[in-house]
Amino acid sequence: MHNFPRSLRAQHIKCTEEHPRCRRCERLDLECVRELKIMFREDAIQRGISFGREGVWTKRPGTTAHNRKTESVFQGLPLTQYTSRLFFLNLNEGDFQDSDDVPRTHSSAQVCPNSIDICTDLSIQSSIYHPLYSFPDTETYLLDYFIRGISPSCSLSELYNPYISLLVPLCFVSITLRHAVLAVSANQLCLLGKDQFAEQVCHHKHMALQGLRREISAGVHADATVASILMLCFHDISDGCSPSWMTHLHGGLQLIDHTTSRGSSDLWKFFRMYFVAHNIMSRTASENCHQDDILELWSDSENLEEIDMLMGCSRGLLTLINNISIHASEKAKIQKYRRLTPAETQYYAKVSLDISTALLGLKQTLPQHATGREDLERIAQVKHLAAFLYLNERLEDKLDIDDRRRRGVSEGCKSRLISSMIELISTLPDMATLLWPLFVLGNTGLENEEQRRFVLDRLANIQKTRNLGSVKRTIDAVKHAFVTKSLCSSGNKAWVHETYRYISLA
Incomplete structure (x- = not known):
């Protein structure tokens, strides 16, 4: 309620408030009455008049205080109509702050200097219950980018992604692994043109390497140690396939070979798949490989027929691809200095026939969660067909045409393989898992200009999807093959130039 000096307010005369009679009332000869008139808000609303200063003016003529009061009353919505439906709740950062708390800001200038377009939607991390809350702003952004921007594209299934389900939790207990993951994220942003993260790449990679050296020197072979090696390998592959990724790869292979007690866990199965698959696929890009790179490919508990969501093929197919590379490398070393003896020719013919028979009988099945x-x-x-084509190019004798025909291998068979692969790839979206089949196609001496253009276009599209150093190196290798293999005679052309032997095709 409000109190009003009745007589003066009624005549719009301002009281000067002297006692017992104000000067204005005395000058105008008016009765100076100071009694109070009590008015209740409800009475004012019922009479349609303003209460105190409420509703003194409005930009909407004809709008009364009563109407405005009615408009401001909260009307709750019945929630029964939203049962089993999405219900959107609008919140902001302030809703997660106590009134006495100092707001924790995440301005784009603090998180990502000179970059506004990529620094978005970080407000959720202000909640004290968010797992990234305790990290500095830049680290928070990079970890979030790894989880939501990088990891989803590393698996072919949303239901199985060990990068998210297995590696990310380890980041919160291992500083070394966290630095490795941060280096990967910062490097990927640099590849996308965000050069302001270059310093972060160098810093976090340096810290990861230092931490890894300390752990290995202390004889620590914990889960996080192997995971750190894996992420450093991941970093160097995406950064341009520098030879250092092979150093990390072989270090990881040695650790999983000498740590057999944990080989049955999901995490160590993931480690084995990553290092073994990358080792096998790297051999397909070189004339030289060694059989003793790894003592054992797979553990006894692993299903060789099941299609892996990281590789897009079965372990059984990877094993056969590995056998092709090993025997082809042995054969190439001999042929580099002399021709094969009749016994050697017969031996490699039998090896080729055995692998071909195994490929024909190969079964690849989907895991239960991907039915x-x-x-x-x-x-x-596609990868199964690529293995046939790879066998044809690596182990078949290009000089002995009669022997090739006797074993059922002809140019017509090769042509059908190429056409079938291109037809299948045409039905699939652009994704990095197709890198190896396209690499094999590009190195088979394609003479059809339309097929060449298809291979290069698909590789370019993959690079737009994921700008990885391995994709760029593959494009360069395929272009080099198109030039050199059309100039060399069929009997003297090498499989891949040694310049590209460090490509990761996994």
Whole structure:
């Protein structure tokens, strides 16, 4: 309620408030009455008049205080109509702050200097319950980018992604692994043109390497140690496939070979798949490889027929691809200095026939969580056909045409393989898992200009999707193959130039 000096207010005369009679009332000869008139808000609303200063003016003529009061009353919505439906709740950072708390800001200038377009949606991390809350702003952004921007593209299934389910939790207990992950994220942003993260790349990679050296020197072979090696390998592959990724790869292979007690856990199965698969695929890009790089490919508990969501094919197919590379490398070393003896020719002919028979009988099945994924079946089928083509190019004797025909291998068979692969790849989206089949196609001496253009276009599209150093190196290798293999005679052309032997095709 409000109190009003009745007589003066009624005549719009301002009281000067002297006692017992104000000067204005005395000058105008008016009765100076100071009694109070009590008015209740409800009475004012019922009479349609303003209460105190409420509703003194409005930009909407005809709008009364009563109407405005009615408009401001909260009307709750019945929630029964939203049962089993999405219900959107609008919140902001302030809703997660106590009134006495100092707001924790995440301005784009603090998180990502000189970059506004990529620094978005970090307010959720202001909650004290968010797992990234305790980290500095830049680290928070980079970890979030790894989780939401990088990891989803590393697996073919949303239901199975060890980068998110297995590696990320380790980041919160291992500083070394966290630095390695931060280096990967910062490097990927640099590849996308965000050069302001270059300093972060160098810093976090340096810290990761220092931490890893300390752990290895102390004889620590913990889960996080192997995971750190894996992420440093991941970093160097995406950064341009420098030879250092092979150093990390072989270090990881040695650790999983000498740590057999934990080989049955999901984490160590993931470690084995990553290092073994990258080792096998790297051999396909070189004329030289060694059989003793790894003592054992897979553990006894692993299903050789099941299609892996990281590789897009089965472990059984990877094993056969590995056998092709090893025997082809042995054969190439001999042929570099002399022709094969009749016994050697017969031996490699038998090896080729045995692998071909194994490929014909190969079965690849989807895991239970990916039942019905026809796209995954097509990816596995493309890699299966690529293995046949790889066998044809690496182990078949290009000089002995009669022997090739006797074993059922002809240019017509090669042509059908190429056409089938291109037809299948055409039905699939651009993704990094197709890197190896496209690499094999590009190195088979394609003479059809349309097929060449298809291979280069698909590789360029993959690079737009994921700007990885391995993709760029593959494009360079394929272009080099198009030039050199059309100039060399069929009997003297090498499989891949040694310049590109460090490509990761996994």
